[in-house]
Amino acid sequence: MKTLLVIDVQNDFMPGGSLPVPDGDKIVPVINRIQDKFDLVVASQDWHPQNHISFASNHLGKSTFDEIEIQGQKQILWPDHCVQGTEGALFHPELKTQSWETIFRKGTDPQIDSYSAFYDNGHLKSTGLSGYLREKSTSQLFFCGLAADICVYFSAMDAFKEGFACFFIEDASQALDVEAFEIQKKEMKRLGIQIISSEDI
Ligand code: VGL
Ligand code: ZN
Numbered sequence: 419m420k421t422l423l424v425i426d427v428q429n430d431f432m433p434g435g436s437l438p439v440p441d442g443d444k445i446v447p448v449i450n451r452i453q454d455k456f457d458l459v460v461a462s463q464d465w466h467p468q469n470h471i472s473f474a475s476n477h478l479g480k481s482t483f484d485e486i487e488i489q490g491q492k493q494i495l496w497p498d499h500c501v502q503g504t505e506g507a508l509f510h511p512e513l514k515t516q517s518w519e520t521i522f523r524k525g526t527d528p529q530i531d532s533y534s535a536f537y538d539n540g541h542l543k544s545t546g547l548s549g550y551l552r553e554k555s556t557s558q559l560f561f562c563g564l565a566a567d568i569c570v571y572f573s574a575m576d577a578f579k580e581g582f583a584c585f586f587i588e589d590a591s592q593a594l595d596v597e598a599f600e601i602q603k604k605e606m607k608r609l610g611i612q613i614i615s616s617e618d619i
Contacts, residue, residue, distance in 0.1 A: 421556040423577075424449060424461040425535060425563030425570045425591075427513050430499040430506035431464075437499040439565045439592050443510065448590045448616050449562050450514045455619050458519055458554055460547070462535035464500035464569070465507060465523040472531040473498045491540050493531060500525070522547050534572035536580065548580045558583045560619070562590030567599040574611055584611040587619070 427449065429435050432442045453459050466472070474482040474495035484495045500507040509515055522545050524532040532538040536547050551559065559582040561574045570591050578584045586606060593599035603613055 419458070419555050420456045420558045420560065421458040421460060421551060421554070422453060422456040422560045422562065423535065423573065424459065424513075424518070425561065425573055426462055426464045426500075426565075427510050427563050428464060428500055428506065429508055429510060431564040432510060435499070435506055436497045437594075439594050442564050442592050445562065445564070445590050445592055446510050446512050448587075450512070452562075452587070452590065452616050452619055453514060453517055456560065458556065459517050460551075461509070461515070461518050461521045462547075462563075462569070462573070463507065463509070463521050463523050464525050465502050466500050466525045467528050468498070468501050469528045470501075470525065470531075471529050472496050472525070489540065493539075502526075520550075522550075533569045534576045535569070536573060536576035539572075548577075551582065556582065558585065560585045560587055562587045564592060566591035566593035567595050567602055571599070571602050571606075574606060578606075578609060578611050586611055586613050587616050588613050589616050 430437050431439050474480050475498055480495050482497045486493050522535055530538045559577050561570050563570050574584050574586050
């Protein structure tokens, strides 16, 4: 049973969006091409209230990309992005969504950030995705989306820890910080998360 997880392919992470990933839009045709090779396709959507703690605009005197500490957790302060109900929170208009069985939203609690589609950054609350995938008898989980080094990476790491066989589709994701992603790729490979190309599926 093969499941594709499409992580945060939303307008704000595209060139021209508020938190753009360089070449973020290049992955859209790749993701569209591979979807029908899976038994199940599920997506995640970053879905923040305007007063979200990860927005620099909600911290007086702070700038975007500053790092602060919240309850012992490091938190990067982002530009406002993926605000619930805005254009920026919508999926890329050319992304095929019709075969998606469901969408898991994350980052909805104003006080907690959530990069992974499985858990918030402090691992305090589950989104229910792990239980959902188990109930669907998913054995192999394939990852794609944005940003490779943030939400896709943390999702893959959580899934791996939950015991799923994980495959990271490199050409169906793009990193915000390419150097950080190179290091993460080595770490994932060492753990047994396979880094693959869309052509290997
Ligand atoms: C993301 C930063 C903040 C992502 C979400 O989807 O990679 N990055 N929120
Ligand atoms: Zn976010």
